[in-house]
Amino acid sequence: MNFLDIQQVQQKFHHLTSIKDKPSLDLTRGKPHADQLSLSNSLLEIKTEDLLNNQIDLRNYGELFGLEDCRKLGSEIIGCSKDLVIAGGNSSLTLMHQYLSSLYFHGPSQVPWSNQERISILCPVPGYDRHFKLCEEFGINMIPVPLTGQGPDIDHISELVAQDASIKAIWCVPKHSNPTGETYSEDCVSELLRLSTLKKDGFKILWDNAYAVHDFQESPDLPNVFNLASKIGALDSVISFASTSKITFAGGGIGFIAMSEENLHKFSKHYASMVIGPDKINQARHTYFFKDIEAIGEHMKNHAEIVKPKFDEAFKWLSKQNHGTWTKPTGGYFISFNSNPGLAKEIITLASQAGLKLTKAGSTYPYGVDPLDCNIRIAPTACSLEEVEKAMEIFVTCLSLATLKKN
DSSP states (O other): OOOHHHHHHHHHHHHHHHHHTTOOOOOOOOOOOOOHHHTTTGGGOOOOOGGGGGGGGGSOOOOOOOHHHHHHHHHHHHHHHHEEEESSSSSSHHHHHHHHHHHHHHHHSSSSSGGGSEEEEEEEESSSSSHHHHHTTTTTTEEEEEEEEBBHHHHHHHHHHOOOTTEEEEOOOOOOOOOOOOOHHHHHHHHHHHHHHHHHTEEEEEETTTTOOOOOSSSOOOOOHHHHHHTTOOOOGGEEEEEEEEEETTTTEEEEEEOOOHHHHHHHHHHTOSSOOOHHHHHHHHHOOOHHHHHHHHHHHHHHHHHHHHHHHHHHTTTOSSEEEEEEBBBOOOOEESSSSSOHHHHHHHHHHHHOOOOOTTTTTGGOOOOSSSSEEOTTTTHHHHHHHHHHHHHHHHHHHHHHHHH
């Protein structure tokens, strides 16, 4: 089919929308497919007697920071000392909320954020909508910062930080970033850390390393932020998050948070007001299932075998037409697509008429406002390979129709 011929595209769209039993396809969120979840079903078969952990009764309260073996596993994913890690419940997003609430009520030093007139956080864009929701929850002002392909624009950040004293932190998804798929370069990470040391009242790098082990083909290495921070005395700036949500079970994984000893001491007082002890049975299952980071690496190769063909299928369909631009990630869960300006909402509306659900336009920007109305996040993982093919056929048809109509 010629996606440059408006008559052919209109006929194709009419066919897709006139199908009696239209498909129900969903490319909205980065969820693992059932086949990926099944890779970890052995977790459910581990017997209770195999989970005895240094005489700790896993069924009871206690172990505020999590089991030692689980903290060690988290430290290997994050890349820091075990003593800096809390192994929590099944969501790193919950830990992000808990950490922000500690800053809101107690502050990084003496003055709580809630007592300050204005608090701002830098948000690389396009970015992760859940980060934006967290900021909205606490009334935090969000300032978008463009991504460059190797991390956020450092020159732009330098100007903003120098001009605006309300800026207290930056969100980062540093590897296979959501949704662009880029991995931060060493120069970018080093400069972020250097800038953090210039803020006398503290500056937090909220390092959401959700896709630390999620390569589906050869990928650039992410610099170790803790090692770089240690060299220049910036450890207090780094607050790192990770989880096993897309490694084992999305609804039954383990979230991790890591920070300097000083930060951990401060945060633990707030954390203890909310947590008596995590799900130690689940933590013990995971450390029994994964002895170390090498075991996780082998496990993730199986994920890659399921995920990569879906991305390849998406790329194949995008390459059939000449409208817009898109990223080509080597890991993670997303493709970031940019249409011509002013078309994202229209494309998403047309797709819904043909049975394809896409993330709401603007979701990858603070406050849901994409100034160019062009960015669409494509998440192919939750569908089967056959469903990805059908979904991308619809997407490319709707993209072409919207573009040709405007031209």
